[in-house]
Amino acid sequence: MTVTDSGQRRTPKAAKTNSVFKKVVMAVSGIVMLLYLVAHVVGNLKVFAGRESFNSYSEWIRTVGEPAVPSYTVLTVVRIVLIVAVVAHFWAAVSLWRQAKRARPDRYVTKKAVAQSYASRTMRWGGVIVLLFIVWHILDLTTGTVNPDGDASPYDRLVASFSNPFSTAFYVLALILLGMHLRHGIWSATQTLGQSNKRRERTVNAFAIAFSTVLIAGFLLVPFSVLFGLVD
Amino acid sequence: MTITQDGSRSTAGAASERRGMNLTLRIWRQKDPTVKGKMVTYKVSDVSPDMSFLEMLDVLNERLILDGDDPVAFDHDCREGICGMCGVMINGMAHGPQQTTTCQLHMRKFKDGDTIDVEPWRASAFPVIKDLAVDRSALDRIIQSGGYISVPTGTAPDAHAVPVPKKDSDAAFDAATCIGCGACVAACPNASSMLFTAAKVTHLGLMPQGQPERNDRVVNMVAQQDREGFGGCTNIGECSAACPKGISMENISRLNHDLLGALRAGARPKS
């Protein structure tokens, strides 16, 4: 006989919410967020063009498309897409996390990691920290709620935030975690979308490492420049 | 080899000449699925490096029996690495420190004085039967949900009717070597059976004979593994590193690819 006889098994779930579907949601939403970050890092580099340029850039993202569409239209669309992506990504991550917990309620007394990288191991908590970072980041630089220089121009808020070493440290930590998240995430997404194979594995991994390093380096340029007084 | 259980004294140990190793085993003991288990320590001495891991447990068990204790239950059958029946966690690694089956792991991989932790596969889809033996019938039910080609006996065309490119046949073979041991599940931090399922999906999906049922197969097998209570795969790769047959992660990508294609083509799992 078998211990798990059919009577004890759970009833089938709805067709599409299988684990692979959730992974696809995660991969697609992750890629959407990734594209946003590419645009974002490019925008951030405007800091080096000076206060005016940066502030007008900030202005531009709010008014782009005018007069064809009212101001904030494009930004709102972007925000909606991002919120949907974050929520979907988060939902999929949490539900897979819970599935994994249910799948192994009793932990091993001794368990060794043989193959998993630090990046793959920190996906979940790393992701959560990144999420918290995003919330804080928006309160800091978009709404100014937690910014020491809340009402100032975007440029000054930014400088104010990064002049604080604690704030900068948090940014740096979050960015490094994000970098690892993306390093594993890009490889993982190719795998999830069924695009990986033995031949491509090396290329995909090399790309994931290069891409996330460049991206994070691009982001880090700003806080470090402020910290070291290159931008003020 | 001699053994002592905590508290009781070694019978022959000290006197006999010591050629072999002295080891401390911490083994998971659990009477049946309904009770809680715990790690129990046994000291074994004079273990020959040429013994297989299971032979070492045999000797321990023979002593336990003669001492009137309950021997450690563990699954095994062929003892040559092909049936997939054996499998325990050894020092936190599925099938132990070498990429092979537990029955093919030899004691020469350990050093005198080592402490070795031995635990059963842990996954809610693999309930513990007793001690180190678990119920892996969930894997069979995944196969039942579609891991076959529907060809009733006697209906086959001549074997040469459909040539199969050697490349495909070889790749299918690589996947088909999965022995269903469950080490992938045991090693996966998510307790996912993805590598096992992917191996079968790949094996059959690469053969021309497997094409007609390809979409339904993948959709149903994935639905079944979720239903069994396995975790979802997040591409961590512990499975493949633990797999005694070296089934590669490529198979998982292939499964995902097939699944997306199947869903797009409108295939839905039967409930």
Place this chain on the structure above:
Amino acid sequence: MPLDLFTEGDPIADTKAPTDVPIGERWSTRRFRARLVNPANRRKLTVIVVGTGLAGGSAAATLGEAGYKVKSFWYQDSPRRAHSVAAQGGINAAKNYRNDGDSVHRLFYDTVKGGDFRSREDNVHRLAEVSVNIIDQCVAQGVPFAREYGGLLDNRSFGGAQVSRTFYARGQTGQQLLYGAYQALERQIAAGTVEQHARTEMLDLIVVDGRARGIVARDLVTGEVSTHFADAVVLATGGYGNVFYLSTNAKGSNATAIWRAHKKGALFANPCYTQIHPTCIPVKGDYQSKLTLMSESLRNDGRVWVPKERGDDRDPREIPEDDRDYYLERIYPAFGNLVPRDIASRQAKNVCDEGRGVGPGGLGVYLDFGEAMQRLGRKAIEAKYGNLFDMYAQITGEDPYETPMRIYPAVHYTMGGLWVDYDLQSTIPGMFVIGEANFSDHGANRLGASALMQGLADGYFVLPNTINDYLADGPFEKVGESHPAAAEAMQGVQSQVQKLLSVNGTRSVASFHRELGKLMWDMCGMERSEESLRKALDRIPEIRQEFWTNVKVSGDWHSFNQTLEHAGRVADFIELAELMCIDALHRNESCGGHFRAESQTPEGEALRDDENYAYVAAWEWTPEGAPPVLHKENLEYEYVHLAQRSYK
């Protein structure tokens, strides 16, 4: 032959093969004459199939597809683990894809000759006919056989055959064939035509009014003993090589199902025919639990030798050519290292008996790739034998690329088994026996790559056609647990289990098994003599006596108790061992795997005695104390003429 060991009963004969037509038409004629069961009635008929190896797995799946209600039993956790999974070399089929002169007739001829003229012509011919369908079926199931670049199936020559008729899947042919059958079986389980009983061991047969009607089985997880009923019972429980304790069989392989059926009235044929495989990894220590086979293909390039001088314990690499004895090449210049299994095995034993064996205990000979490495290069050897070399290194801790491998023969296969007729029905009506568990197709020696062929032939094609003829009389009167025959069988099993637990002696089950195995290997192994067999026959009853008074089985019976499982199996092995020795002693000739020291040619080759022993020895069980009864089935050779095997 002294009458104290056995008595002789009436001869038996197969009555099912239609001998009124030429041999090539007998199988189709039998299928035509056998009665059919209408599809609507099949649902009302239940068949129990015990075993899920190539034979049982394929039979259960096929019967399920046909619409019968099937109940399938096996002792492992999954049907995919039946020991067929371990077969390495390949499977024969008379496809003649190589256009090298193969045909059904040639396969038939080779098999009868290879079996040293102790098999039944009709069965063997059918096997050869059906062999071609097996390959078709397996390919359609997705079995990834080795292929050539053109996409067609590859073949190799195996076990000394002169044609290339062996289909293979790297060194894992059995595994891949079994997975095909397993998948077909799982499909039927999903479809609801096959009811599964994993981890359930058959412990007795239920016979009602002379017909096999069910089994008593123990659920190995809960320990519960229960009865299961059907209109027919099929045994596909594999071979009994584990009588010898050390063998290439799986640890759980057992004789329990067939032995207990034998005790219920099924005749046991040729129990002494065992096959010893020459290329196994030698025994290393007394804790050893199992022997591992390495494919015979190694003998294609490896050269077998021992030192010329006894006691020469130099490192093999330091022994010069002149001091080496390549004994197979010396004795059999034509075949050299490629002589058949039984011959290679016996010669290895001979040189070890002379004291020239190598390795621990002097039980081993060298299999040397030194010359092949020079000729072909290490790369080529790696490509051809890499996985076998790795396996050797894994088990022995020695590097076979550096130093010659050591090999020694080991018990591998049992040609004997329950007696069946052409329909594969035993002497108990309604009980069919297929695969290695029956005696039918291999005579006194099985050719390489023929067991897989037989298992699948029986399970996919033969049994599903012949069982109809029996079931056409069904459904039989309903029987249940309360039927006296069932209750009695159940009672017998329970009391045996309880008895095993209550002895509470001082010796472990394994120690009895080891002792029995060693005795059988020494006295009834590669070479048997009247003297050795008599010694064994003196000792076995003592072992049995001691077992039942001094064995220690811990735990209880209503739980997962692996020691108890083992104890039951060993109890049966002890009884079977005795019958094997009696059979070996009574057959005062050498044939195939059965080598009697008294019966050899001046050159030391096996000498058959067709005058007196061209028969199947089918043994009948008699209650405790009384000697078994021998029934002879006369063997006649209409199509292949009796001839002495010669490999000189």
